[in-house]
Amino acid sequence: MDPRPASAGAIVTRDLVKTYNGTVRAVRGVSFEVPPGEVYGFLGPNGAGKTTTVSMLTAGLEATSGTAVVDGIDVRKNPATVKRRIGVVFQESTADGDLTGRENLELAAALYGVPRSEVRGRVDGLLERMQIGDAADRLAKTYSGGMRRRLELAAGIVHAPRTLFLDEPTLGLDPQGRAGFWKYVLELRHEHQMTVFVTTHYLEEADGMCDQIAIIDHGAIVASGRPSELKDRLGGDIVTVRPVASSPALREVLAKIPGVVSVGEQDGSLRLKCSNGEALIPAIVSAAVGAGVGLQGVSLKRPSLDEVFLEFTGREFREDEGFSATDRAVMVGRVRERFGGRR
Amino acid sequence: MIRETLALTKRELLRLGRNPQAIVTSLLLPILYLVLFGQAFNFGNLFGGDSAAFVPFVRGAPTYFSYFSAGMAGFVAVTATLFIGANVIFDKLFGILKRIASTPASAASIFGSRLIAGSIQPIGLAFLVLGLAYALGHLGLSGLQVTAAIGPVAAVQIVLAVVILSVMFAALFLAIGFSIEQPQTYFAVVNAINLPVLLTSAALYPWGILPGWFKTLASYNPITLAVEVIRLDLFAGAPQYYPESAWVYLLGLLGWAAAMILIATLLARRALAPRQ
Numbered sequence A: 001m002d003p004r005p006a007s008a009g010a011i012v013t014r015d016l017v018k019t020y021n022g023t024v025r026a027v028r029g030v031s032f033e034v035p036p037g038e039v040y041g042f043l044g045p046n047g048a049g050k051t052t053t054v055s056m057l058t059a060g061l062e063a064t065s066g067t068a069v070v071d072g073i074d075v076r077k078n079p080a081t082v083k084r085r086i087g088v089v090f091q092e093s094t095a096d097g098d099l100t101g102r103e104n105l106e107l108a109a110a111l112y113g114v115p116r117s118e119v120r121g122r123v124d125g126l127l128e129r130m131q132i133g134d135a136a137d138r139l140a141k142t143y144s145g146g147m148r149r150r151l152e153l154a155a156g157i158v159h160a161p162r163t164l165f166l167d168e169p170t171l172g173l174d175p176q177g178r179a180g181f182w183k184y185v186l187e188l189r190h191e192h193q194m195t196v197f198v199t200t201h202y203l204e205e206a207d208g209m210c211d212q213i214a215i216i217d218h219g220a221i222v223a224s225g226r227p228s229e230l231k232d233r234l235g236g237d238i239v240t241v242r243p244v245a246s247s248p249a250l251r252e253v254l255a256k257i258p259g260v261v262s263v264g265e266q267d268g269s270l271r272l273k274c275s276n277g278e279a280l281i282p283a284i285v286s287a288a289v290g291a292g293v294g295l296q297g298v299s300l301k302r303p304s305l306d307e308v309f310l311e312f313t314g315r316e317f318r319e320d321e322g323f324s325a326t327d328r329a330v331m332v333g334r335v336r337e338r339f340g341g342r343r
Numbered sequence B: 001m002i003r004e005t006l007a008l009t010k011r012e013l014l015r016l017g018r019n020p021q022a023i024v025t026s027l028l029l030p031i032l033y034l035v036l037f038g039q040a041f042n043f044g045n046l047f048g049g050d051s052a053a054f055v056p057f058v059r060g061a062p063t064y065f066s067y068f069s070a071g072m073a074g075f076v077a078v079t080a081t082l083f084i085g086a087n088v089i090f091d092k093l094f095g096i097l098k099r100i101a102s103t104p105a106s107a108a109s110i111f112g113s114r115l116i117a118g119s120i121q122p123i124g125l126a127f128l129v130l131g132l133a134y135a136l137g138h139l140g141l142s143g144l145q146v147t148a149a150i151g152p153v154a155a156v157q158i159v160l161a162v163v164i165l166s167v168m169f170a171a172l173f174l175a176i177g178f179s180i181e182q183p184q185t186y187f188a189v190v191n192a193i194n195l196p197v198l199l200t201s202a203a204l205y206p207w208g209i210l211p212g213w214f215k216t217l218a219s220y221n222p223i224t225l226a227v228e229v230i231r232l233d234l235f236a237g238a239p240q241y242y243p244e245s246a247w248v249y250l251l252g253l254l255g256w257a258a259a260m261i262l263i264a265t266l267l268a269r270r271a272l273a274p275r276q
């Protein structure tokens, strides 16, 4: 059998399943395709099966059934080849605390077979780039959470992989740290045309940073596509019109504007669901003027991923839901901070 | 493969060097044995201070302490290799092993680097213990007396005995480290192994007073095999008390080491393979 699939996706899975111990159905048949060079986000609450999926794609965990192909290589058949071509940043912190930042990167470079003559330049370049140059010769156990994360990212890309897997890479970072981390990832993506597979349970991260996302819940993909497409599927934007005084005539006039799908009323305001709210605002305003109704204000709201999640799962998305591997990682992080010196 | 192994060995050595308390801990027990236990068992006194009369009981060693010092050099191989297995467990807990396993580095180089790094320190410590035992004799205490002239062959045999014994125990503790997840469990298992291994060896007991069945048991013990090589080579009177030459003991020891490396490699490979 030809391991290369017909499609040219950088990551392609078909009916990928993981059942732990024959009972825990962590991933229940996911199929998706990531085009080369895209940032693909796996968005889901804790316990959804994100880490399990990443582990199967990076040859750390055996799939129960299904196929996973990364960069044209079947992960289940050639795990060693896949490992050579990818970079991985795990959910939990895995920087080597007893080594300095520089030693961490040099070790990664040696293990990934970076040509000896290039090691020094790449390591120096990455240390500089990730803003850990000043701390390069300090033991990694003295690093802050953000520095550690940047060091782990650097270790994951020291061999310039074609595909990078990031499992909740910004977990536990403050918003500034998260923004900084993403800046590096996106820069690297542009420079190396790297494909990035990232899991997250931060909605705004999935929305703002990813070209495409898949929403995963209870081990299955419930929706996928570009963030804007997913939001469009909800039926479009919400335009809220606030008249000076309640007016049934206005409601009728607005409902007749082409492009307006429905008109609802809430607390004296009219909520218009429409496909392209921005373009309709002038028509809405002139219709109101034509009907002789004064307006206090008009506002446009594009639906957010919260609503997408709600629509497809019937539940609210809660970023701090449950207790799972995520919490464990945070705790391990704390333990390391306290006991980092004793190993 | 070679580059990976070297890089990983360097990492293990850096880390052992940065945590010197392991060296101190592994030396503590053998030193206590040397300055207390070995000093107390002054068997020469049984014969009215005539230690020569005790020579046949300690297979030709000039004194019990000399006999016993060689035993301690073997025992330190156990106390000092224990850490390399514990480090595997800590590396699992802190995700470091997972990250190393996610790189293209082969299981053989991950295991091999730890075996190399884990053996170097015990080898050094074994010679340190011998040196210390020798020095004690010059401090007014019982000390190691070397009565044979040590030629190149004897030197090679002693070094081989120490090296193979250290490698064997490093492999044993790595095997345990790769197959256990929790530090408590590891230390429980290790404690359950250490003392029985020491107490079934001829490291401590005068050979001549052992019952026959115990001699049989002890003669297969890897610590015995290494320690007897050292005794054969250090004491001029020794060879006549040994049925076999030092090479035979070394061969037996090599067998133990090979078996242990094989088992440990299989367990490490299993631990590093994609999880089920």
Ligand SMILES: Nc1ncnc2c1ncn2[C@@H]1O[C@H](COP(=O)(O)OP(=O)(O)O)[C@@H](O)[C@H]1O
Residues within 6 Å of the ligand: A020, A021, A024, A025, A026, A044, A045, A046, A047, A048, A049, A050, A051, A052, A053, A324, A325, A326
């Ligand atoms: N080793 C394991 N054994 C049994 N169940 C597991 C194991 N790892 C994860 N799970 C379970 O599988 C589900 C998915 O976990 P995970 O992939 O870690 O989710 P996420 O990364 O999205 O938070 C959870 O219900 C979790 O409890």
Ligand SMILES: [Mg+2]
Residues within 6 Å of the ligand: A050, A051, A052, A091, A167, A168, A325, A326
């Ligand atoms: Mg996870």
